[in-house]
Amino acid sequence: MTEVLLSLGSNQEPYRHLQAAATALRDTFGPVRFSPVYETAAVGFDGPAFLNAGAWLDTDWDVYRLDRWLHELEDALGRKRDVPRFSSRTIDIDIVFFGDAMLKGPGNLQIPRPELKHAFVLKPLTDLAPDFVVPGQGLSLRALWQQHPEAGAFYPAGHYALV
Template sequence: MGRACLSLGGNLEPERHLRAAIAALEARFPGALVSRIYRARAVGFDGADFLNAAAVIDSDLDAYALDAWLHALEDAHGRDRSGPRFGDRTLDLDLVLYDDLVLDGPGHLRLPRPELRHAFVLRPLAEIAPEIVEPLSRRTLAELWAGSPERDTPMTPVAL
């Protein structure tokens, strides 16, 4: 079993897609710990606000298989990968940390995921798993969040 930290988000019908993604995670990975949902501005492009959350799961899948499972779930929710890298999306599920793995895998699989530096990923993860250590800096998620230059980024909690 590996412990995985995930980032969840979307800005096209995000309530519907996040609700379904969280249900799928909880069904496949019993005991999944899911953060609050936050509304935040799009990063890297002009678009509708995103709803973002995080989850921590214990997975029987290795990092590659888990990444493939997350992609399949995105695809099942109409994720369109034909547009620009930074753009609107129904669902964006990223493997951010997996135990203490550091790797550059095939496609976009990179651990730790570089987006961990952004408030929309780091804040919800630090809230639900403050003790998890990021393997490159050897700092906990709570320490990373406390020192984040994005601490003042506006993020509003929302209910699904």
């Protein structure tokens, strides 16, 4: 089994789409843990705020099968792929870590995800797995978060939780 950490985000009916993704993940992979949900401004474009969360699951699937399945889930939840990359979306689910793998491609698949530099990806994953050591960096998520400029000023949206 491989430990997988995912980043989830939505700014179109965000709670509904995050909850639908959480249900599909649990239905497929069994026990899945979710971080608190964070509300953040859109990055890279002007648009409604996002709700973001992290997920931790274990799988015996390979990374490519998981990536295909996640894209199919995004599509089933209304994700549009004929729009600019940085735009509003019903759901975005990225594999941030797949065990200790480091890889690029095909397509936009890159592990670890470069978006880890953003608080909306790093903080939820730190909540889930603070001692997880980032492949290629040798630092734990906790250590990365403690160095982040938004550490200490980034709080969960208390009225949302993935159940």
